[in-house]
Amino acid sequence: MDVLNELVAWFSDPGQWSGPDGIPVRTAEHVQYSLLGLLVAALIAVPVGLLTGHTGVGGFATASLANFARALPTIGVLFLIVLAAGIGLVPVVTALVALAVPPILVNTHEGVRQVDPALKDAALGMGMRGGQVLLRLELPVAVPLVVNGLRTAAVQVVATATIAAYVGVGGLGRYIVDGQARQDLTMMLGGSVLVVLLAVVTTLLFAGLSRLLVAPGLRSLAAAHR
Amino acid sequence: MITFEGAAKHYPDGTVAVAGLDLTVESGRTTVFVGPSGSGKTTSLRMVNRMVEPTSGKVLVDGRDVRSQNPAQLRRSIGYVIQQAGLFPHRTVRDNIATVPLLLGRGRGRARARAAELMDLVGLEPSQAKRYPHQLSGGQQQRVGVARALAADPPVLLMDEPFSAVDPVVRTGLQDELLRLQAELRKTVVLVTHDIDEAVRVGDRIAVFRPGGELAQYDTPERLLTHPVDDFVESFIGYDRGVRRLAFFPANHLSLREDVVLDDQDTVERALNTVDTAGEPWALVVDQRRLPLGWVAADRLRREPSGVELGRLDLTAYGHTFDVERDSLRAALDAAVLSPAGRAVGVDGDGRVLGVVSQADLGGAIWSVSG
Ligand SMILES: Nc1ncnc2c1ncn2[C@@H]1O[C@H](COP(=O)(O)OP(=O)(O)OP(=O)(O)O)[C@@H](O)[C@H]1O
Ligand SMILES: [Mg+2]
Numbered sequence: 001m002d003v004l005n006e007l008v009a010w011f012s013d014p015g016q017w018s019g020p021d022g023i024p025v026r027t028a029e030h031v032q033y034s035l036l037g038l039l040v041a042a043l044i045a046v047p048v049g050l051l052t053g054h055t056g057v058g059g060f061a062t063a064s065l066a067n068f069a070r071a072l073p074t075i076g077v078l079f080l081i082v083l084a085a086g087i088g089l090v091p092v093v094t095a096l097v098a099l100a101v102p103p104i105l106v107n108t109h110e111g112v113r114q115v116d117p118a119l120k121d122a123a124l125g126m127g128m129r130g131g132q133v134l135l136r137l138e139l140p141v142a143v144p145l146v147v148n149g150l151r152t153a154a155v156q157v158v159a160t161a162t163i164a165a166y167v168g169v170g171g172l173g174r175y176i177v178d179g180q181a182r183q184d185l186t187m188m189l190g191g192s193v194l195v196v197l198l199a200v201v202t203t204l205l206f207a208g209l210s211r212l213l214v215a216p217g218l219r220s221l222a223a224a225h226r
Numbered sequence: 227m228i229t230f231e232g233a234a235k236h237y238p239d240g241t242v243a244v245a246g247l248d249l250t251v252e253s254g255r256t257t258v259f260v261g262p263s264g265s266g267k268t269t270s271l272r273m274v275n276r277m278v279e280p281t282s283g284k285v286l287v288d289g290r291d292v293r294s295q296n297p298a299q300l301r302r303s304i305g306y307v308i309q310q311a312g313l314f315p316h317r318t319v320r321d322n323i324a325t326v327p328l329l330l331g332r333g334r335g336r337a338r339a340r341a342a343e344l345m346d347l348v349g350l351e352p353s354q355a356k357r358y359p360h361q362l363s364g365g366q367q368q369r370v371g372v373a374r375a376l377a378a379d380p381p382v383l384l385m386d387e388p389f390s391a392v393d394p395v396v397r398t399g400l401q402d403e404l405l406r407l408q409a410e411l412r413k414t415v416v417l418v419t420h421d422i423d424e425a426v427r428v429g430d431r432i433a434v435f436r437p438g439g440e441l442a443q444y445d446t447p448e449r450l451l452t453h454p455v456d457d458f459v460e461s462f463i464g465y466d467r468g469v470r471r472l473a474f475f476p477a478n479h480l481s482l483r484e485d486v487v488l489d490d491q492d493t494v495e496r497a498l499n500t501v502d503t504a505g506e507p508w509a510l511v512v513d514q515r516r517l518p519l520g521w522v523a524a525d526r527l528r529r530e531p532s533g534v535e536l537g538r539l540d541l542t543a544y545g546h547t548f549d550v551e552r553d554s555l556r557a558a559l560d561a562a563v564l565s566p567a568g569r570a571v572g573v574d575g576d577g578r579v580l581g582v583v584s585q586a587d588l589g590g591a592i593w594s595v596s597g
Contacts, residue, residue: 116312118308118309118310118312119312119314119315121277121308121312122306122308122312122313122314123314124277124301125275125277125301125306125308126301126302126306126325126326126329126374126375127297127298127299127300127301127302127326127329128298128329129298132329137314140316141314141315141316215316215317216358217315217316217317217318217358217359217360218315218316220358220360220361221315221358221360224360
């Protein structure tokens, strides 16, 4: 109970809500790193996944790369990049991108692969060219899986962006790293609660995004299969 | 006109899908490719729109080698209907149908207006325009598939087992629809099927394929049923081909009996006289306009008071009738077999009774045409 009371006190302290190391600024930083990492990862992984899925070329390479990347310890990657590129935003975002690419890539690739071959056949048979098959058939039908990959990646990125604090930049990780240094358990706990909350909000946002992006026909189809 | 000139397809694994096809498909007619599984029907069909490239020989549409045209452009000028319809799940019925007009750069408004016309043509309700494919029945989905293939008004329509995924009753309805459409549109249709009955129903010409991708016979349905070229074709078209063949003989040569057709105001006494003179166990009762009312058995007449009018009796249902001028011997035989009296009722175009024919008389007629 003591811990809970101290946590409530920590959150209610007005000092916590202003200044350069206040919760709003730290959260904004955290969101900024996460968004940047996710955006760069999506810009790489979605087109590559669409292409490998569409052509069927590089499917094995994609899966292997994704598995390899998944096995990498993010913190290890971070320190490697810091050694190579120095401290700052770049190594943090690079590490987050490395983390986010595999789920987006694998889901996009799979999303395109699982489009019924008969539909592709019909599309080609009606005179669509390769690019038209990709944009008018494969992409819209793959959207549910693509959004799924983005959501998985986003939640991981939000949780992992705390590592930014280890290399001297901001974000909610500061509370955890600084709390550890000062042996301030309440501060560490407060930081963790904020990260969890942000991850929950992210999940909710993606649920909304999927309603927006998935074609209504696919949504009602999925509902009918349930 | 579509011409196959020695068109063959050999796959690298050694499979001979089509062994070298020489065949001319007439314009404005329905040509059916039929044969057992793996006999190269689909492969041959897909050579026409370059979904398959022949390894030797060529395919010409109206004298022009299909390989001289860009595949995408060629395919936009050829309608293509596949099994299970292959509709896009993320698009509404209307937008599925508008696919090719949109590819051809027609504006969305024009493409949708065209889609509405086609929905009407293939018998879909306007209210279904904004539905998604999975919200339709199998038969309706096939109609959408046909509408989509016709949207850019192509002169040629390729159909690969278009009706195989629906139940027999719906299938018959769709076949009728195709016949109706074809009478109106006169497209050059090539249709692939496993089903010899379907082939006989919708085809003007039938190409029978045999395993190994060879053409076994190419003929009109009637020639095919009466003169199968070999044992393979004969067994493929089945042992009931004799009954199927009757579909090609008109019923108007049948001799109909008028003496046992009685008026509903005639009395039982008069009827008994008639059946006894004719030596017939049944008489047909008609109303004042000669529309059929039902059968009455001779045994039954003997148990009724002699003064009663026939119209007052409970009559036995007359079942199906056949149109003497328009129906075939097969329809007449069907009507007789299904009738409780074992006799078929022949009517004119307005449904008025011209006479009745017994199974025995039908047998004679069948005997005389099947020699
Ligand atoms: N890509 C391919 N590689 C190797 N063999 C193939 C290929 N495509 C088709 N075949 C073979 O070619 C033969 C003819 O196939 P096709 O699909 O034309 O038959 P079909 O008459 O349409 O049969 P079905 O009635 O079952 O649809 C079959 O033996 C098939 O296995
Ligand atoms: Mg086939």
